[in-house]
Amino acid sequence: MKKSLIVLLTGGALLVTGTPALAQTAKPTLGPYGYGTVKLGMSATKAKATRQVVFKKSAGEGSCSGWDLKALPTDKDSVGLYISKTVGVAVIFAQKGVKTPQGIGLGSTLKQVKKAYPKVKNSASGFPYVAVPGNPKASYVFIHAKGKVREMAMSLNTQDCVN
Template identity: 65%
Template sequence: MKKVLVAVLAGGALLTAATPALAQTTQAAGTTLGPYGYGKVRLGMTEKQARATGQIVLKMAAEAGSCSGWDLKAHPSGKNAVGLYISKKKGVALISAPKGVKTPEGIGVGSTMTQIKKAYPNVKTPQDGYPSVRVPGNPKAYYAFLVEKGKVYELSLGLNAQDCTN
């Protein structure tokens, strides 16, 4: 019996129907943040490698010793924001989740603290900071959740040793 891959473009999203594993892999590549990056953009990539993916566009040049700010071409971040930071020393250091994107564990903008704690029992919230947790499957990375009124309004994936944001 032949297996058929069907692809349909609906509302700008590629929908696939195939074997469950193939469909899941195709979906995960474009709709999840983590554990190593988003789409073809991976944490730790040099600026040159990240540009070569064709998925980013420069938004803010790096000043001496700082990081440059970029946007994902398919997901512009709007005024006074960037979609990712690239460090001169560490490479791609931090990627913010585009609208509608979730972690592999199903956490995204709009998720509650209860949902975060269920998905990530080891989540920690410093007294003067935002909840964060090590990324399952990638010990070199963390998720940071910006929460207001009990709900996530921003989510990012960063290198533990990144030098772009605090």
């Protein structure tokens, strides 16, 4: 340890080797194109090929099937994303701990949302939404209660799965 400290003080850099416990992996963010390897617009076949999604419910009479992200399973009556027969991965819902590249996630305040996204607007139904920075084909939608985000999704502007 003293050698490392001397190297740090004299060489201006610290080299850590043989300690995988110190290695940190970056957690995927929701945006600007998807979550990890699952990207908006990706077909169901391509999404399955990532091995990061799990099928939950068929499209039935609708055009969208429900799926979960393997790393972020939802409860029995929910889905983590929708895949449309026409536009591919159409909507990805944020789960606990997931944030946008701008640091917004479940539990963020509306004040934080407005600071991170100054161009946020309210939809006709009253929910704040904003174009995803870096991806003009997608938007974030924030459903809130008592001034805090309780649900959040990133979707293609052309999605045909949810209202």
